[in-house]
Amino acid sequence: xxxxxxxxxxxxxxxxxxxxxxxxxxxxxxxxxxxxxxITHEHYDHCSPEDIKKIQGPNTVIVAPADCAAKLQGSIKTxxxxxxLEVSGIKIEAVPSYNTNKQFHTKDRGWVGYIFTVxxxxxxxxxxxxxxPEMKTFRADIALLPVSGxxxxxAEEAAKAALDIRxxxxxxxxxxxxxxxxxxxxxxxxxxxxxxxVEILPxx
Numbered sequence: 001x002x003x004x005x006x007x008x009x010x011x012x013x014x015x016x017x018x019x020x021x022x023x024x025x026x027x028x029x030x031x032x033x034x035x036x037x038x039i040t041h042e043h044y045d046h047c048s049p050e051d052i053k054k055i056q057g058p059n060t061v062i063v064a065p066a067d068c069a070a071k072l073q074g075s076i077k078t079x080x081x082x083x084x085l086e087v088s089g090i091k092i093e094a095v096p097s098y099n100t101n102k103q104f105h106t107k108d109r110g111w112v113g114y115i116f117t118v119x120x121x122x123x124x125x126x127x128x129x130x131x132x133p134e135m136k137t138f139r140a141d142i143a144l145l146p147v148s149g150x151x152x153x154x155a156e157e158a159a160k161a162a163l164d165i166r167x168x169x170x171x172x173x174x175x176x177x178x179x180x181x182x183x184x185x186x187x188x189x190x191x192x193x194x195x196x197x198v199e200i201l202p203x204x
Contacts, residue, residue, distance in 0.1 A: 040113060041065060043128070063085070065080065129152060130153050143161075159191035169196075
């Protein structure tokens with residue numbers, strides 16, 4: 001089910017299917033060409049112009065909030081929460097992503113997560129977010145959720161988010177790079193045991 005999803009660390013995933021899609025490229029080691037790059041917000045570990053250049057080809061489309069777009073070059077589509085668009089045949093929805101009990105990612109910044117459809121699967125990448133009420137309305141087959149606390153949800157909060165979204169598979173992220181460790185991912189899996197399938201992906 002998640003064979004086409006590769007975790008490259010932090011919030012960086014490479015998703016393959018009809019197109020090659022990258023999320024929040026950061027510390028990219030191998031040169032590649034993405035068809036679509038999804039950027040959730042403008043912090044350096046999510047919107048990294050030098051990493052984006054490593055996977056940007058002449059036809060790559062970048063989808064990003066306006067404050068990220070200002071730092072980038074090429075074919076860029078700007079989004080805000082609530083927007084839907086289609087890029088190269090891939091349906092993409094921008095959804096809210098924000099903190100509720102801290103000030104790192106405030107709602108007024110208009111930063112986003114994405115729900116995008118690849119090979120018939122709706123994949124949700126949460127971005128840097130807390131457990132927010134809107135999650136009750138999100139529908140996804142696969143949910144990529146931050147679990148490290150500090151800037152984002154804790155493992156406990158991420159488990160609550162997963163129970164709201166009810167994906168077939170939940171994949172923890174945002175640990176092992178800047179904050180958080182594999183213990184956060186394991187705790188997340190433990191909390192959802194018998195309720196939602198959790199896959200802890202190896203870092204590639």
